[in-house]
Amino acid sequence: MRVASVLRGSLPALLLVIALCPAAAFGRSDSSIIRAMNSVRAQHALPRLRANHRLARAADAHSATMARTRVMSHGAFERRLRRYVRSRVIGENLAWSNRCNARRVVQMWLASAPHRRIMLSRRFKRVGVARRASSGLCFVTADFASAR
Numbered sequence: 214m215r216v217a218s219v220l221r222g223s224l225p226a227l228l229l230v231i232a233l234c235p236a237a238a239f240g241r242s243d244s245s246i247i248r249a250m251n252s253v254r255a256q257h258a259l260p261r262l263r264a265n266h267r268l269a270r271a272a273d274a275h276s277a278t279m280a281r282t283r284v285m286s287h288g289a290f291e292r293r294l295r296r297y298v299r300s301r302v303i304g305e306n307l308a309w310s311n312r313c314n315a316r317r318v319v320q321m322w323l324a325s326a327p328h329r330r331i332m333l334s335r336r337f338k339r340v341g342v343a344r345r346a347s348s349g350l351c352f353v354t355a356d357f358a359s360a361r
Contacts, residue, residue: 242269243342245315246355250332250340253319257333265358268341271297272354275305279354280347285309290356298339300358304331313344313351322355331357 242264251261271294279285290305306328308318322328331337337357344353 242266242272242340243315243344243353246318246342246344246353247340249315249319250355253323254333259333259335260338262340262357263338265298265339265341267297268294268339268356268358269343270341272341272356273343273345275354275356276343276345276352279307279309279352280345280350283347283350285352294356294358297356298358300339300361302336302359304334304337304357306331306353306355306357308353310351310353311349313346313353318344318353 244264247262247264254261275290275293285307287305287307291303294300294303294305306322308321310317310321319332322332332355334357336359338360339358340355342353342355344351346352
């Protein structure tokens with residue numbers, strides 16, 4: 214069998230998998246929330262956060278768990294994140310809302326001193342963000358890590 218025939222035959226299956234799986238499952242962060250965070254960081258003369266696919270996978274897994282159980286909790290986030298990245302410093306912000314647009318999520322974090330401190334920390338260089346919806350609620354996880 215020729216390679217071209219195999220590729221042509223498997224293309225519909227691949228397209229179906231891509232359509233059914235959320236982007237975060239492939240390690241893509243929620244770019245609108247990262248842009249909103251970077252906009253606030255720029256106002257504070259802080260370097261921009263860079264999307265990290267491993268942190269995005271961690272964030273997506275946690276957001277999916279929160280949406281499924283409808284329980285918002287950090288849990289043992291340090292142990293959980295260390296399975297995905299090696300870093301000296303890690304942090305996590307969570308949010309839930311019935312309206313989950315990027316600006317609203319970032320404003321919620323700015324209004325909370327601990328979340329604001331994490332989002333505006335100079336130590337963090339990498340981030341992964343994911344949001345998952347369930348029964349009219351949206352759960353967001355932002356996982357942060359230093360350069361190494």
